[in-house]
Amino acid sequence: MKTVAGHGATNGGWTIVVPVKALDRAKSRLARALPAPARRALVLAMATDVLRTCIATPGVARVRVVTSDPDVAALARRLRIEIVPEPVGAADRSGGDPLNAALTEAIRGVPGPVGVVTADLPELRAPQLARVLAAAVGHAHSMVPDHGGAGTTMAFWTGPAGARIPRFGPDSAARHLSEGGAVPLDEVDPSGAAGRDVDTPEDVLALAERAVGEATAAVLRAPSVAQGAHSAGVSATMVR
Ligand SMILES: Nc1nc2c(ncn2[C@@H]2O[C@H](COP(=O)(O)OP(=O)(O)OP(=O)(O)O)[C@@H](O)[C@H]2O)c(=O)[nH]1
Numbered sequence: 401m402k403t404v405a406g407h408g409a410t411n412g413g414w415t416i417v418v419p420v421k422a423l424d425r426a427k428s429r430l431a432r433a434l435p436a437p438a439r440r441a442l443v444l445a446m447a448t449d450v451l452r453t454c455i456a457t458p459g460v461a462r463v464r465v466v467t468s469d470p471d472v473a474a475l476a477r478r479l480r481i482e483i484v485p486e487p488v489g490a491a492d493r494s495g496g497d498p499l500n501a502a503l504t505e506a507i508r509g510v511p512g513p514v515g516v517v518t519a520d521l522p523e524l525r526a527p528q529l530a531r532v533l534a535a536a537v538g539h540a541h542s543m544v545p546d547h548g549g550a551g552t553t554m555a556f557w558t559g560p561a562g563a564r565i566p567r568f569g570p571d572s573a574a575r576h577l578s579e580g581g582a583v584p585l586d587e588v589d590p591s592g593a594a595g596r597d598v599d600t601p602e603d604v605l606a607l608a609e610r611a612v613g614e615a616t617a618a619v620l621r622a623p624s625v626a627q628g629a630h631s632a633g634v635s636a637t638m639v640r
């Protein structure tokens with residue numbers, strides 16, 4: 401896989417890095433609701449919507465996707481954005497932290513302000529991301545917690561390249577805040593589009609009531625996705 405010079409490789413403005421896990425492994429927490437093909441389709445669709453949003457956001461100069469997946473790379477080429485190849489097998493060589501290893505590689509040496517935006521935010525639109533960036537520009541390091549409070553949907557750095565340490569993964573909100581000294585962006589509501597990541601069947605079920613991007617909406621109409629999320633949601637309610 402080659403790095404593709406792509407969307408808006410201009411000087412100035414934000415570089416946004418979007419990590420996308422290999423589709424065969426992605427969103428394993430949805431496995432109890434969705435069979436592998438439906439899960440794969442949903443992950444790719446959410447990534448499509450997030451990448452389109454990043455491209456369309458004022459103030460974003462450059463979008464990079466970091467992945468080892470050929471289908472995600474093909475998507476990035478169609479959207480004319482940069483691919484940062486994540487070596488296949490990096491998951492096994494990174495001390496169990498492939499996501500932060502991939503992100504560290506993708507933000508290394510990037511000039512100007514940098515943000516990481518996760519690929520599972522299907523409600524995120526350009527005006528909302530623009531508001532997040534406007535808030536983030538005032539801080540050396542900032543973040544947006546996810547709607548559950550423990551995770552992180554976005555992290556930003558405006559300072560020197562050496563100070564950029566991504567801390568995604570388990571307990572990432574606490575780790576970004578206490579270990580990394582990140583500021584939570586008070587202007588951003590974690591229960592809104594910027595914080596509503598999709599991790600569980602219940603999250604998928606909740607999307608039925610929300611305005612999602614075009615690609616995600618198309619996949620949610622597929623009976624295998626709608627029914628899978630619904631039956632898992634119902635059984636989760638029953639066991640509570
Ligand atoms: N490039 C890359 N991206 C990753 C990796 N792990 C997670 N991501 C991405 O990081 C973001 C947040 O990850 P999660 O919400 O935990 O998604 P996930 O790992 O697919 O979900 P689970 O398998 O259910 O834990 C999503 O955009 C993922 O696609 C990885 O090893 N490499």
Ligand SMILES: C=C(OP(=O)(O)O)C(=O)O
Nearest residue numbers: 551552568569572597599
């Ligand atoms: C990888 C993360 O995502 P999630 O909590 O959605 O698994 C994170 O929050 O850092």
